Amino acid sequence: MKALAKRSILLGALVVACWFQVGAQRTANTTLVVRVTPEAHLNPSQVSLRFRTSADGTGEVTSQTASIAAWVRALPEQRIHLTALLTGFSGPPAAAASPLIRWTGSPMRATGGGQSATCTNGAFSGAASQDLIAGWQRSGTVTCAITFELADPHSLPPGTYNGTVNLSLRAE
Numbered sequence: 001m002k003a004l005a006k007r008s009i010l011l012g013a014l015v016v017a018c019w020f021q022v023g024a025q026r027t028a029n030t031t032l033v034v035r036v037t038p039e040a041h042l043n044p045s046q047v048s049l050r051f052r053t054s055a056d057g058t059g060e061v062t063s064q065t066a067s068i069a070a071w072v073r074a075l076p077e078q079r080i081h082l083t084a085l086l087t088g089f090s091g092p093p094a095a096a097a098s099p100l101i102r103w104t105g106s107p108m109r110a111t112g113g114g115q116s117a118t119c120t121n122g123a124f125s126g127a128a129s130q131d132l133i134a135g136w137q138r139s140g141t142v143t144c145a146i147t148f149e150l151a152d153p154h155s156l157p158p159g160t161y162n163g164t165v166n167l168s169l170r171a172e
Contacts, residue, residue, distance in 0.1 A: 038072075038073055038074050038075050038078070038171055039072070039073050040070070040071070040072045040073075040074075040080075040169045040170065040171060041070070041071040041072075041169075042068070042069070042070050042071075042082070042167055042168075042169040043068075043069045043070075044066070044068070044167070045166070045167050046164055046165060046166045046167060047064075047066045047068075047146075047148070047164070047165040047167070048162075048163075048164055049064055049089075049101070049148055049161075049162060049163045049164065049165060050064070050160065050161070050162050051063075051064070051149075051150050051153070051160070051161040051162075052159070052160050052161070053150070053153045053154070053156050053157070053158050053159060053161070054158050055158045057154070060153065062149055062150045062153040063147055063148065063149035063150075064147070064148050064149070065145055065146065065147045065148075066145075066146050066148070067108065067143060067144075067145055067146075068082070068132065068143065068144050068145075068146055068167065069141070069142075069143040070082050070114075070133070070141065070142050070143070070169050071140075071141045072114075072136075072139055072140065072141075072169065072171055073139045074113075074138065074139050074171035075171070078137075078171040078172055079136070079137055079171070079172060080113075080117075080133070080136040080137065080169070080170075080171045081131060081133075081136075081168075081169070081170055081171075081172070082131070082132045082133040082136075082142075082167065082168070082169050083129040083130060083131055083132065083167070083168045084103075084124075084129065084130050084132050084165050084166070084167055084168075085127070085128075085129045085130075085165070085166045085168070086101055086124040086163055086164070086165055087163065087164050087165075087166055088162070088163055088164050089101070089161070089162070089163030090161070090162055090163065091156065091157070091159055091160065091161035091162070092156075092157045092158070092159035092160075092161075100123055100124070100125055100150075100151035100152065101123065101124045101148060101149070101150065101151065101163070102121070102122065102123040102124070102148075102149060102151045103120075103121065103122060103123070103124075103130075103132070103146050103147060103148045103149070104121045104146070104147050104149075105118075105119025105120050105121060105132060105133075105144045105145070105146045105147075106119055106144065106145050106147075107119050107142070107143075107144055107145075108143040108144060108145050109141075109142075109143045110140065110141060110142045110143070111140050111141045112138060112139055112140025112141065113136065113137060113138025113139050113140035114136060114140030114141045114142035115140065116135055116136065116137065116138070117133050117134065117135050117136035117140075117142045118133065118134050118135050119132065119133060119142075119144035119145075119146065120132055120133060120134050123151060129168070132144065132146060132167070148165065
């Protein structure tokens with residue numbers, strides 16, 4: 001019985017010691033720091049183009065549509081840019097060195113600040129980057145259906161035309 005009493009006293013002392021320890025922890029200060037950094041995600045980051053023209057107009061593929069989704073968390077007052085650069089465009093030897101490729105954009109969905117953005121229309125000519133989205137100034141998402149096409153396919157020699165559109169997303 002004495003052993004049981006000693007264990008009970010020991011257990012009681014341990015409970016009291018833990019109680020004081022827990023009480024001390026309740027009065028401690030805790031600081032939580034949350035850091036939100038800018039980031040951007042783009043899918044896809046490039047679009048491979050493949051067009052085909054023919055002498056009689058049959059079996060031609062002169063346009064191609066891609067769904068481009070962008071998500072950005074930007075700092076206040078930053079403008080968001082989604083740009084495209086046409087690279088490596090090639091075709092039959094008799095074709096012009098840089099045939100004109102144009103695009104039309106139409107919105108599919110948007111959230112947050114992306115709702116104020118518009119999908120653009122335009123044309124590639126030369127080696128300059130082009131804006132695929134305009135008016136995007138706050139964090140959010142935008143998905144555009146972009147249709148790339150040969151501007152005047154019947155003026156080109158019959159054959160296959162290939163190229164790559166490299167996409168870039170940034171906030172500045």
